[in-house]
Amino acid sequence: DVESLPGVPDWMPGHLHSAGVKELYPPQANAVEAGVTEGENVVASVPTASGKTLIAELAMISSVARGGKALYIVPLRALASEKHREFEQYEEYGVSIGVSTGNYESSGEWLAKCDIIVATSEKVDSLVRNDAPWIDDLSCVVSDEVHLVDDSNRGPTLEVTLAKLRRHNPNVQIVALSATVGNADEVAEWLDAALIDSDWRPIDLRTGVHYGQALHFDDGEQTELSVKRGEKPTAAIVRETLDDDGSTLVFVNSRRNAEGAAKRLASVTNDALTGAEEEGLEAVAEEIRNVSDTETSSDLAHVVERGAAFHHAGLARDNRTLIEDAFRDRLVKVVVATPTLAAGVNTPSRRVVVRDWRRYDGSVGGMAPLSVLEVHQMFGRAGRPGLDPYGEALLLANSHDELDELFEEYVWAEPEAVRSKLAAEPALRTHILATVASGVADSREELLTFLDRTLYATQTNERGRLERVTDDVIAYLVTNEFLEQTGEQLIATSLGHTVSRLYLDPMSAAEIVDGLRGASEPTAFGLYHLVCRTPDMYELYLRSGDREEYTMTAYERETEFLGAMPSEFEEGRFEEWLSALKTARLLEDWASEEDEDRITDRYGVGPGDIRGKVDTAEWLLGATERLAGELDIEVAPAVHEARKRVQHGVSDELIDLADVRGVGRKRARRLYDAGIETRADLREAEKSVVLGALRGRTKTAETILKHVGHTDPSMDGVRADEQARPEPE
Ligand code: ADP
Incomplete structure (x- = not known):
């Protein structure tokens, strides 16, 4: 009964x-009984869409009502904004919400005023490293999707961050939300929390496997599915669901497959659209085209017009949001997604089809099956509360044997246990440096005591392993002059402090320092290659034919590299060098004003990927600039220029202009070609020339002139100079 909740403010029941x-x-209700509104630690391991968020809200709101401050940790940046939107409902009661994402290396002082802060685990880790003063005021910490501690890339950061927060504030309330996992009890033990472990769902979920002309369900029932000649099973399922006025979410294993399948399924959805829906979809397609003028965008708009969509990390963020909204509004009838969408974006649908249950896995060099946990999370997206009588989730089998196998492996299987991935060198490298630099530990012994608060320690009886890796990592950090060891004592050097605050992997920092030490007059390309070699940059893969092409480029541009090129006979290292080279060339193309569309073509990436690489490069070059300063190496101006070029995607002559707010790479080029070459020129420029270069866009011209500090930015009565007007758009 929502009327009698202990610990919540008076307005809560009404709300x-x-x-x-x-x-x-x-x-x-179980969580409330366990004291979640009264400051008790709780781990809630319940299925997707079963109301975990409200458990967190009850905890945070009651904590704030007692004068505290709450932190909500999300695994993905995309989720931070989604959660922010959800929590905004509490602003009318005077609860202030802040989101902190992006830019590391700041202490986010403005957040001190917020009651609830939403941030990714990396961001929280970096805020702790930068001594954000409000960290000590936290009274409630929520960790969303805590089962991701199992992820070898990002899990250790979450694990260490929770340990640090609990060390800072021994009384802080911890609320951890998890998908259903095999060992929720261990997670609860680690966090000293009461456990809510439940399979309950607000709407029934039937799971099963399609084979031949039938859907086989877990309750033993079989229903007929008429697959037409030449029709794929997914299309038949989508068609049948549409007949019943339902939508389908299809999970596949690659972007290319998502785009291909969406194209094919669009012919199915197209037949079912009403006139009003067609109009609505037309409007969404138009917005998609406005977000970015790339081929991916136009392909997406094209399928959206026909009622289908694809969704993957290569899409521009705004386009992803447009798709999610249109699907929720029931305009888009089918979304074909890579697993990114299963990770928590709230997009329920009548049916879910997990078409591909194998995915390429770099660590095994081939296809590997998805985990039960992942498949169950995808399943969990089926069924929209209040709209559907039940949800159905299906895998697809090609043979009778496979039908049995899929039932065994996924439908009836229990999800895996989560296992800590902390005792690995790359994870400990960064966290040991940060732990020493922030003063949490100042000896090997203290480090080990601190690490004892992690899930790893709860799960292992093999303390020896963690000690061994810790010793290796300390030795690495000492050799690279990030730590100093005298007797038992460990202290971070000034360089070590900088690296920790910059949120760099120490190995990236070591690579950069090494490259800088040999540099005299680095080129932008040389610097791009340097930062692309670091473990903080996700490099582009080499495709067939790339090896030859980039080997040639490597020899042609050998003098530009900062650091010695490995020999062709060192297989692994040489390959990595070439991958970094390919990535660096993408950045160079971008910083040479190459069209976005040409770049996506040339490198086989989406516009979202270009953005991702550019952002990472900008951050790493900023860090490089700082490291050069720290080490008194006189290359900082060259690094600064390379960073500015990549930030705006322009050649050096345009940096000054592109730095003006609202200008950007294309407009900077047009202004420059019209004779306005610098910020100062722009301030003094003939208005008609500015207007001409901006293709008669009065509003844009006024905004830009205002930003640059023009005495009279108004364009009233100014006409574009015909002479200066370039080709029509
Ligand atoms: P989870 O975080 O577990 O994936 P959500 O918190 O997003 O699930 O909840 C799914 C939906 O259920 C949301 O739309 C939410 O508003 C709704 N919901 C949650 N709790 C209740 C409840 N007690 N009564 C009615 N609707 C609820």
Whole structure:
């Protein structure tokens, strides 16, 4: 009963009523019984879409009502904005919400004023490293999707961050939300928390496997599915669901497959659209085209017009949001997604089809099956509460044997246990440096005591392993002059402090320092290659034919590299050098004003990937600039220029102009070609020339002139100079 919740502010029951929450779902009620509104630690391991967020909200709101401050840790940046939107409902009661993402290396002082802060685990880690003063004021910490501690890339950061927060504030309340996993009890033990472990769902979920002309369900029922001649099973399922006025979410294993399948399924959805839906979709397609003028965008708009969509990390962020919204509004009838969408974006649908249950895995060099946990999370997206009578989730089998196998491996299988991935060198490298630099530990012994608070320590009886890796990592950090060891004592050097605050992997820092030490007059390309070699940059893969092409480029441009090129006979290292080279050339193309579309073609990437690489490069070059300063190496101006070029995607002559807010790479070029070459020129420029270069866009011209500090930015009565007007758009 929402009327009698202990610890919540008076307005809460009324608010819940108006938000459509008449009574708590059973796992929520269990959490309240366990004291989640009274400051008790709780781990809630419940299925997707079963109301975990409200458990967190109850904890945070009651904590804030007691004068505290809450932190909500999300695994993905995309989720930070989604959660922010959800929590905004509390602003009318005076609860202030802040989101902190992006730019590391700041202490986010403005956040001190917020009651609830949403941030990724990396961001929280970096805020702790930068001594954000409000960290000590936290009274409640929520960790969303805590089962991701199992992820070897990002899990250790979450694990160490939770350990640090608990060390800073021994009384802080921890609320951890998890998908259903095999060992939620261990997670609860680690966090000293009460455990809510439940399979309850607000809407029934039937799971099963399609084979031949039938859908086989876990309750033993079989229903007929008529697959037409030449039709693929997924298309038949989508068609049948549409006949019943339902939507389908299809999971595949690659971007290319997502795009291909969406194109094929669009012919199915197209037949079912009403006139009004066609109009609505037309408008969404138009917005998509406005977001970016690339081929991916136009392909997406094209399928959206026909009621289908694809969704993957290569899309521009705004386009992803447009798709999610249109799917929720029931305009888009089918979304074909890579697993990124399963990771928590709230997009329920009547049916879910997990078409590909194998995915390419770099660590095994081939296809590997998805985990039960992942497949169950995808399944969990089926069924829209209040709209569907039940949800259905299906795998697809090609043979009778496979039908049995999929039932065994996924439908009836229990999800895996989560295992800590902390005792690995790359993870400990960064966290040991940060732990020493921030003063949490100042000896080997203290480090080991601190690490004892992690999930790893709860799960292992093999303390020896963690000690061994810790010793290796300390030795590495000492050799690279990030730490100094005298007797038992460990202290971070000034360089070590900088590296920790910059949020760099120490190995990246070592690579950069090494490259800088040999540099005299680095080129932008040389610097791009340097930062692309670091473990902080996701490099582009080499495709067939790339090896030859980039080997040639490597020899042609050998003098530009900072650091010695490995020999062709050192297989692994040489390959990596070439991958970094390919990535560096993408950045160089971008910084030479190459069209976005040409770049996506040339490198086989999406516009979202260009953005991702550019952002990472900008951050790493900023860090390089700082390291050069720290080491008194006189290359900082060259690094600065390379960073500015990549930031705006322009050649050096345009940097000054592109730095003006609202200008950007294309407009900077047009202004320059019209004779306005610098910020100062722009301030003094003939207005008609500016307007001409901006293709008669009065609003844009006024905004830009205002930003540059023009005495009279108004364009009233100014006409574009015909002479200066370039080709029509
Ligand atoms: P999870 O975080 O577990 O994936 P959500 O918190 O997103 O799931 O909840 C799914 C949906 O259920 C949301 O739309 C939410 O508003 C709704 N919901 C949660 N709790 C209740 C409740 N007690 N009564 C009615 N609706 C609820």
